[in-house]
Amino acid sequence: MLTVRDLTVRFDDADTAAVDHVSLDLPAGDVLAVLGPSGSGKSTLLRAVAGLEPLQTGSVAYDGHDLAGCPTHKRGFALMFQDGQLFPHQTVAGNVGYALRLRRARSAEVAHKVEELLELVGLPGFGARNTTALSGGERQRVALARALAVEPRLLLLDEPLSALDRGLRERLAHDLRDILVAAGTTALLVTHDQEEAFAVADRMALMRSGRLVQAGTVGQVWRAPADPEAARFLGYATVLVGAAAARVLEAGGGGSDVGQGLALRRSALRVGPAGPLHGRVLAARITPGAVRLSVDVEGVGEVHAVGDLEAAPPAVGNDVHLVPDLTRAARLGDPGPAPGTP
Amino acid sequence: MSRQTSTRWSSGLGLLALAAVPLAVLGVFFVLPVAGMVGRGFFTSGSFDPVGVLEILGRGQVRRVLWFTLWASTAATAVTVVLGVPVTFVLHRLRLPGRRVLRAFVVMPFVMPTVVVGVAFRTLVASSGPLGRWHLDGTPVAIIAAMVFFNLAVVVRTVGALWGGLDRRREEAAAALGASPVQVLRTVTLPALMPGIVSAASVVFLFCASSFGVVLTLGGLRYSTVETEIYLLTTQFLDLRAASALSVLQLVVVCALLYVAQRTRTAQEQVLDRAGHRHTTRRPCARDWPVLSVTAGVLAFLAAPLVTLVARSLQVDGGWSLQSYRALTTTGPGGALLVTASQALANSWRVAVDATLLAMLLGVLVSVVVSRRPRAPLERRGLAVLDALFMLPLGVSAVTVGFGFLVTLDRPPLDLRSSVLLVPIAQAMVALPLVVRTLSPVLRSVDPRQRQAAASLGASPLRVLVTVDLPTLWRPLLAATGFAFAVSLGEFGATSFLVRPDRPTLPVVIYQLVSRPGEQSFGMAMAASVVLGTVTVAAMGLVERVRIGSLGTL
Numbered sequence A: 001m002l003t004v005r006d007l008t009v010r011f012d013d014a015d016t017a018a019v020d021h022v023s024l025d026l027p028a029g030d031v032l033a034v035l036g037p038s039g040s041g042k043s044t045l046l047r048a049v050a051g052l053e054p055l056q057t058g059s060v061a062y063d064g065h066d067l068a069g070c071p072t073h074k075r076g077f078a079l080m081f082q083d084g085q086l087f088p089h090q091t092v093a094g095n096v097g098y099a100l101r102l103r104r105a106r107s108a109e110v111a112h113k114v115e116e117l118l119e120l121v122g123l124p125g126f127g128a129r130n131t132t133a134l135s136g137g138e139r140q141r142v143a144l145a146r147a148l149a150v151e152p153r154l155l156l157l158d159e160p161l162s163a164l165d166r167g168l169r170e171r172l173a174h175d176l177r178d179i180l181v182a183a184g185t186t187a188l189l190v191t192h193d194q195e196e197a198f199a200v201a202d203r204m205a206l207m208r209s210g211r212l213v214q215a216g217t218v219g220q221v222w223r224a225p226a227d228p229e230a231a232r233f234l235g236y237a238t239v240l241v242g243a244a245a246a247r248v249l250e251a252g253g254g255g256s257d258v259g260q261g262l263a264l265r266r267s268a269l270r271v272g273p274a275g276p277l278h279g280r281v282l283a284a285r286i287t288p289g290a291v292r293l294s295v296d297v298e299g300v301g302e303v304h305a306v307g308d309l310e311a312a313p314p315a316v317g318n319d320v321h322l323v324p325d326l327t328r329a330a331r332l333g334d335p336g337p338a339p340g341t342p
Numbered sequence B: 001m002s003r004q005t006s007t008r009w010s011s012g013l014g015l016l017a018l019a020a021v022p023l024a025v026l027g028v029f030f031v032l033p034v035a036g037m038v039g040r041g042f043f044t045s046g047s048f049d050p051v052g053v054l055e056i057l058g059r060g061q062v063r064r065v066l067w068f069t070l071w072a073s074t075a076a077t078a079v080t081v082v083l084g085v086p087v088t089f090v091l092h093r094l095r096l097p098g099r100r101v102l103r104a105f106v107v108m109p110f111v112m113p114t115v116v117v118g119v120a121f122r123t124l125v126a127s128s129g130p131l132g133r134w135h136l137d138g139t140p141v142a143i144i145a146a147m148v149f150f151n152l153a154v155v156v157r158t159v160g161a162l163w164g165g166l167d168r169r170r171e172e173a174a175a176a177l178g179a180s181p182v183q184v185l186r187t188v189t190l191p192a193l194m195p196g197i198v199s200a201a202s203v204v205f206l207f208c209a210s211s212f213g214v215v216l217t218l219g220g221l222r223y224s225t226v227e228t229e230i231y232l233l234t235t236q237f238l239d240l241r242a243a244s245a246l247s248v249l250q251l252v253v254v255c256a257l258l259y260v261a262q263r264t265r266t267a268q269e270q271v272l273d274r275a276g277h278r279h280t281t282r283r284p285c286a287r288d289w290p291v292l293s294v295t296a297g298v299l300a301f302l303a304a305p306l307v308t309l310v311a312r313s314l315q316v317d318g319g320w321s322l323q324s325y326r327a328l329t330t331t332g333p334g335g336a337l338l339v340t341a342s343q344a345l346a347n348s349w350r351v352a353v354d355a356t357l358l359a360m361l362l363g364v365l366v367s368v369v370v371s372r373r374p375r376a377p378l379e380r381r382g383l384a385v386l387d388a389l390f391m392l393p394l395g396v397s398a399v400t401v402g403f404g405f406l407v408t409l410d411r412p413p414l415d416l417r418s419s420v421l422l423v424p425i426a427q428a429m430v431a432l433p434l435v436v437r438t439l440s441p442v443l444r445s446v447d448p449r450q451r452q453a454a455a456s457l458g459a460s461p462l463r464v465l466v467t468v469d470l471p472t473l474w475r476p477l478l479a480a481t482g483f484a485f486a487v488s489l490g491e492f493g494a495t496s497f498l499v500r501p502d503r504p505t506l507p508v509v510i511y512q513l514v515s516r517p518g519e520q521s522f523g524m525a526m527a528a529s530v531v532l533g534t535v536t537v538a539a540m541g542l543v544e545r546v547r548i549g550s551l552g553t554l
Helices: A042-050 A092-096 A098-102 A107-120 A136-148 A166-183 A194-200 A218-223 A228-234 A242-251 B002-042 B050-057 B060-093 B099-111 B114-125 B140-163 B168-176 B181-209 B213-219 B226-235 B240-271 B286-313 B323-329 B341-370 B377-395 B398-408 B422-445 B448-456 B461-490 B493-498 B506-515 B519-545
Strands: A002-009 A019-026 A031-035 A057-062 A077-080 A154-158 A187-191 A203-208 A211-217 A238-240 A262-264 A269-271 A277-287 A290-297 A301-307 A319-324 A329-331
Touching (some): A002 A042, A019 A031, A019 A042, A019 A203, A019 A211, A042 A154, A042 B168, A077 A136, A077 B168, A092 A098, A092 A107, A092 A136, A098 A107, A098 B181, A107 A136, A107 A166, A136 B168, A166 A194, A187 A194, A194 A218, A203 A218, A203 A228, A211 A218, A211 A228, A228 A238, A228 A262, A238 A242, A242 A262, A242 A319, A277 A301, A290 A319, A301 A319, B002 B050, B002 B240, B002 B341, B002 B377, B002 B422, B050 B060, B050 B240, B060 B099, B060 B181, B060 B226, B060 B240, B060 B286, B099 B140, B099 B286, B099 B461, B114 B140, B114 B461, B140 B181, B140 B286, B168 B181, B181 B240, B213 B226, B213 B506, B226 B493, B240 B377, B240 B398, B286 B519, B323 B341, B323 B519, B341 B377, B341 B422, B341 B461, B341 B506, B341 B519, B398 B422, B398 B493, B422 B461, B422 B493, B448 B461, B461 B506, B506 B519
Parallel strands (some): A031 A203, A077 A154, A154 A187, A269 A301
Antiparallel strands (some): A203 A211, A238 A262, A262 A329, A269 A319, A277 A290, A277 A319
């Protein structure tokens, strides 16, 4: 179990702390995604956990042992970077077996283990290849195998899939999840991509400007974003507060308690002839499966909505009615069930 | 298809036309003299006589010279690398305050005129100097120390260029996998640096083995390298055959070494995928004290001869005085010189301006040609050969070039013995490789897609040159000019052969003063050295001011 308490990291050339009094817990066997925009301090947090950045305040402990003064190479963690950082002067097998050779394992044993790991990451028989001849996805798989070879107490992943293109990223995210679960690895993942976080992690922590905004299981964070910015970062299309939020909530039959606000996915507002909200279409864009609309709703303001492709799709300037679906909405800062569920 | 072939042909021809001028100059003023000199070694009274060369190489004195060159250069190279790597680490990997100034300081000795460094070390180790009681004057230790002094810059810049771009996260990944700092160094860092270290070591060995001014001023008559022996054989003993034989041997060794350096350099360019500043440097911490103290020691070692030189030049008979500097406007004690030292400085200046112009003109042409990236493998190989050809003057000893000029350019239509252009041409040949090495990597680094983007936005070829190439090139152009000027000011090997007695350059005058007995002459030599060193460093200061890693790609 990883315990981070009150951790602060400050660079000498910056006015503000890169990581500002952050506390985190990560139970053994879980995968935690630290999610934040670039520059939010998430990578610095990861480096601090790895022992690569000096702490200004706070502590990092594993299984109750404080790791202050324990150098990186004795922590028993493994680190995997965005661009793999494979050793270019070694083959794939050389990279994967690196840690085992450091431990002076017998070469037959190393070879066997390397083959097993390459099998696990889906690259059987790649051992003799040169690292420079690999594709981006293959490089990340090799980096993952190299990190898993040490059987780390904690695997640290720094934007492991960000350098890959979209299709590959989605596929590799599910593979990564399966591999981590199969190996029972405790992992701390840092990413700016919420889909990657949802695909790989059990738990999620949101960071912004060096501070921890919210932490919890993936479901908890998703159902109740801490604030409007968190909601937008998680992928909610529209965030409403005050009277506007109340209007949508009432129209959807969700009572009148809007709390700190309401986050709506795009599909939470759908064009329908009997919809209780009405407004004028400001923009319409056809996507596979639906028409994405931007609608100026009376008493609410500009919101995102969707329309059916089958019926005549609404055009700019048309008046439309919208039906709220509160199962696709979240009340900010409220850990309870979605506002629409009975 | 045929249209494509023909445009490719015409572009190839265009390149060839561009290359024609520098090729012709190189042919006449480098290949011809060197070939002429090689010929002299192998032909005895008109007949081919390779056995004669072997006989000369078997002489006792020659064997002693070869042995001394070999072991002194090896020792100097080893010391330079061992000291240079920690200094490189401190100056390129740690966020140390003032590290830019320190980097500039480490590079400074490299452009110091060799005779100035020789005089400075003499001052340091002379019986009256600060290290006088160790009796190092005239010993190999002083010579090797001076070689190290010169060449640390090569290691720091070459390895630094590589290390400075090496992503720290690669080492961190290894550390996280359980590698201790020593294991990280052994299994990750050193393998990545090895091409740079090998390349630097081969260049350093080359410079040591062909060092001339330092050995001549420090070695006296007891210690001689191949280079000084060629000089002595030619000027003192008039044994041109033996001198030729030694030159041939040196040529072979130099070509082999240049080949090694070239091979590792291409390997290095492949590996180098540069990381941003944040990912390469870190703050110094307590466990860095061993490398920090080595660096402090090396910096003191670099400063000592220079400080001593300046201090001593200001002393006469134990008291402070400007007398040595005032003497620079005279012809020395007893009127021993043919011209005053200040006249010699003026000569040096004029020659350096001519040589720099010539070197820049040729250097730009060559750089433009060798930095093209042709698709056809044949053309690519052709350019590689061309590139190597223009590097040759870097390794072929200046003495050989000067000597070659004397034996080949002495009859019509190329009787240049009395031409005032002879010295500038020879110096331009020496400076040319450095100019090309400064410019061509920058030219190569301009992404062709930038030119294509500019062209697609409606820029004419001239406008592309002005708006895309020139903004990246002006700094290296300035740097190369400063570099060529500094090299020319300090050039001693070829100049000492070719200069007319009534128009000596300052390095030649300094050597004349050092070889004369007497305190006054040595005082004048020191003062003249300070002046020459200052002018050179000021010219070279441009290079550091515009901050480009030119030496990194030597």
